[in-house]
Amino acid sequence: MPQLGLGVMINMLGGNEESIEALRNGMGKEIAALFLGEDFVLHFVFADGYKMGILDAGQSCCESRWMSTDDDLPYYVGTFLQDIRVQDGPDIPSSEEHQTQFLKITTSKGVFTMVTHVEHNGYYGGFSVVARKE
Secondary structure, three states: OOOOOHHHHHHHHOOOHHHHHHHHHHOOOEEEEEEEOOOOOEEEEEOOOOEEEEEEOOOOOOEEEEEEOOOOHHHHOOOEEEEEEEEEOOOOOOOOEEEEEEEEEEEOOEEEEEEEEEEEOOOOOOOOEEEEEO
8 A cells, every 4th residue: 555645644633614614505406517627627517606616635745646537427417416436446467556446426427437546656646525615
């Protein structure tokens, strides 16, 4: 198991009150827009105007982090956000360490899955998935 990166450790020490508040404000609301930005943030816009982003905020110096999905995000527009869960994913064979973690988002129309990725040289790693008000 690789060591946790400094960014991940700092976020672990800082608590998660901001994430809890952002998620609480989005739960049960109708999703008016949903997209994965070029910034690798999953952006939610809700029918009442509230905006929330979900991202992996564990960035340390010598690693690459990104988010991807194979699901059709526009399919979930007009549904209601019900739950968000994080689940460990497999390590992917590559020339460097490549870890994954799944973000399972439950809506009134079903579940879609986002995959967070981190590639590093073995001295970094781990995930710090957070939600924030935008």
